[in-house]
């Protein structure tokens with residue numbers, strides 16, 4: 001039995017306190033473990049959670065101040081923690097085969113040499129990110145800085161990270177994932193019908209199905225994260241009482257935009273973040289606004305509701321100028337590359353039951369191989385990448401964000417503005433982006449952030465060299 005929409009109270013993930021603070025930075029400890037949570041009312045659902053929570057606890061970090069996060073794995077399978085959007089040295093980036101085995105721990109060091117941004121952390125284990133994230137291994141990691149502090153944006157309780165994901169449950173209220181291997185130990189991938197990605201019929205916001213948040217008549221900073229395995233959303237306000245407030249976008253994946261932009265709808269593919277201000281000043285107690293998903297069907301059209309329950313003073317602002325963004329100059333590009341994302345034969349895939357017909361998701365005709373370098377880039381050099389696809393793929397690059405230059409030779413979309421680290425590449429499009437890697441050499445990666453595509457080999461190795 002699924003709950004009626006907009007009945008359950010909205011949740012905010014807990015904030016993780018550092019265990020210790022010293023000259024090296026803030027030391028955190030996270031235990032990855034099974035837990036039982038009541039997600040659907042009246043059902044006890046087993047999850048895998050960071051500290052047993054879903055979403056995991058939020059780390060609130062500061063630009064320039066390192067976080068040293070020890071992850072302990074108390075699950076029955078290996079794990080890998082990745083800070084998505086982190087400008088992180090290779091040894092702490094959560095490469096898919098840098099396993100934390102059961103009963104072991106690993107220290108991840110995040111120097112945070114990057115601007116204020118909405119990041120998230122999630123499992124990145126080779127071949128099994130999809131089932132692990134589906135079970136709950138995802139949380140927010142927010143970076144603040146002085147530039148952001150000076151803007152007067154809504155803060156404290158009015159700064160609300162919202163992890164959006166869809167899940168499916170069985171009759172007993174347990175999460176169902178159509179894995180080839182339900183133990184998530186041996187054979188990767190999902191059963192045939194789910195090749196394109198796994199979607200559920202229940203929309204969760206911070207782990208709560210179709211929540212209702214009781215709010216004041218003030219401005220809120222809503223930081224949206226599409227933490228779904230495969231679902232794409234178009235979020236829009238649908239207000240029964242009066243004109244809907246709309247979204248003022250202030251930031252994207254890699255941090256604040258140069259200037260705010262007003263949007264009626266937010267397009268979000270898996271892995272993307274959109275940082276927004278929603279202005280409820282002028283609303284009165286009793287007013288309600290509902291966020292819907294135009295790309296959903298049935299119950300996945302509904303997302304969440306904000307119900308104004310009180311008036312409160314508000315001194316926040318939305319300044320005309322947010323952050324200084326270095327504009328890419330096309331003359332500075334030293335190299336152009338083409339990357340094609342498509343489905344094809346999977347000759348090398350192990351564990352696919354010897355089926356020579358097995359299909360997988362490929363980049364430039366090749367399934368992922370940890371032992372092969374696919375792209376070699378030099379520190380500090382701007383490159384232009386042209387991405388093409390014959391199916392929809394959210395493309396994500398580790399280490400540095402990029403700027404979208406064009407789509408099919410035309411101007412990028414409003415949702416492409418600012419620094420992006422994940423971008424929606426629809427079938428039939430050619431998307432050009434400018435990217436430059438800085439700070440750290442070593443082995444990083446790029447991949448499709450549809451987690452089933454990722455697990456079915458749609459990843460490539462990126463060697464960053466001096």
Ligand code: C2O
Nearest residue numbers: 082084124271396
């Ligand atoms: Cu959000 Cu390589 O991952």
Ligand code: CU
Nearest residue numbers: 393448450453
């Ligand atoms: Cu994909």
